[in-house]
Amino acid sequence: xxxxxxxxxxxxxxxxxxxxGVMLFPEEExxxxxxxxxxxxxxxxxxxxxxxxxxxxxxxxxxxLPGPRREPTWPEGVVGSITHCKGYRAAAVGRxxxxxxxxxxxxxxxxxxxxxxxxxxxxxxxxxxGELRAAGDEVAWDRLLFSxxxxxxxxxxxxxxxxxxxxxAEVTINPDDGTFSAxxxxxxxxxxxxxxxxFTGRWLAREGFVVTAIAVPAR
Numbered sequence: 001x002x003x004x005x006x007x008x009x010x011x012x013x014x015x016x017x018x019x020x021g022v023m024l025f026p027e028e029e030x031x032x033x034x035x036x037x038x039x040x041x042x043x044x045x046x047x048x049x050x051x052x053x054x055x056x057x058x059x060x061x062x063x064x065l066p067g068p069r070r071e072p073t074w075p076e077g078v079v080g081s082i083t084h085c086k087g088y089r090a091a092a093v094g095r096x097x098x099x100x101x102x103x104x105x106x107x108x109x110x111x112x113x114x115x116x117x118x119x120x121x122x123x124x125x126x127x128x129x130g131e132l133r134a135a136g137d138e139v140a141w142d143r144l145l146f147s148x149x150x151x152x153x154x155x156x157x158x159x160x161x162x163x164x165x166x167x168x169a170e171v172t173i174n175p176d177d178g179t180f181s182a183x184x185x186x187x188x189x190x191x192x193x194x195x196x197x198x199f200t201g202r203w204l205a206r207e208g209f210v211v212t213a214i215a216v217p218a219r
Contacts, residue, residue, distance in 0.1 A: 002090040002104060005202045005213040009098040013052040014090035015045060016207070022048045025063040042084040046072075049091035050082055057095065071157060081154045088209050100192075100216040103155030103201075107147045109140050109210045117142040120149060120166040122185070128172065135175040139205045145171055147212045148203065152182045155199055155214040159191045178203055180212070192219055 002012045022044045024032070032040045050072065051061050057078075064072045074080050080093035081104045088106045121129070125145060132141040148171045156164045164184075173180045181200045188197040201214035 001088075001204060001206055001209065001211050002092060002106075002213065004204060005211060006092050006102075006104075006215055010092050010094045010102060010215050011053040011056040012090065012092040012104075013049045013056075014088065015049060016088055018042075018045045018089070019048065025061075027063045027065055031065060042089065045089040046082040046084050046091060049089050050080060050093065053080070053091050053093045054078065057093065069157060069163075071154070079158060081151075083150075085209070088207075088211075090211075092213065092215070094215065096218065098218050100218050101155045101159050101214070102216075103151040103153070103199075103214040104212065105147045105150040105154065106209050106211045107143050107150075109205050109208050110143060111140050112142045112146055116146065120146055122167055122170050124170050124172075132173060132175055139175070140210065141173070141175075144173060144203060144205070144210045144212070147210050148173065148180050148182070148201065151201060151212040151214050152199055155201075155216065156184075156196070159196055160189050162189070173203070194219055 002014045006012045018041045024044055032043050047064050050064055062075055067073045072082050077096050078093055079099055079102050081102045082091045083104050083106045085106050092102050092104050149166050152169050153164050168186045170183045171180055179202055183198045188195050199214050203212045
């Protein structure tokens, strides 16, 4: 599914299960040594997806350890993102000479638990939720909003190197063309001479999941 949202120069790979025999580097094994089986499997398969995507760009297998915000650390000259939820894992990578930043997220296509929407949505998003629900019930629009906000953060953090809360970005979902936009509500930083005040992305709902992606071409 992720490959339907991201095209070259981004390289992406996904899977709906956890393949047998996925190997981790010793440094990665140490990171998940005390993890429960579920966490270990999603971590291992996420790294498998990432290394498969990297291989398509010509990169050899390397350890991909979590950074200070649990973000994956990439080889020099690479940007990327990993996502996992029950029944789906995916990764997307690109060369920094071609891609400025990448963010992806996948969630089950089902409503968020009670209270989550109110906790993550700003007033404008709440006001538009009724319009989205009127567009059809095939998509859990609150879950899609959550996914889009996760993707915005994943695209934001490698550039700004700062926290971005749910309340710090306003997402507008277009229900007709599978796109969304995000407006940063806090004072935007200037990164590489560019004011980082928003993103545009794409989404889809299929196979019981909602998937969102942002890929910004290199400046």
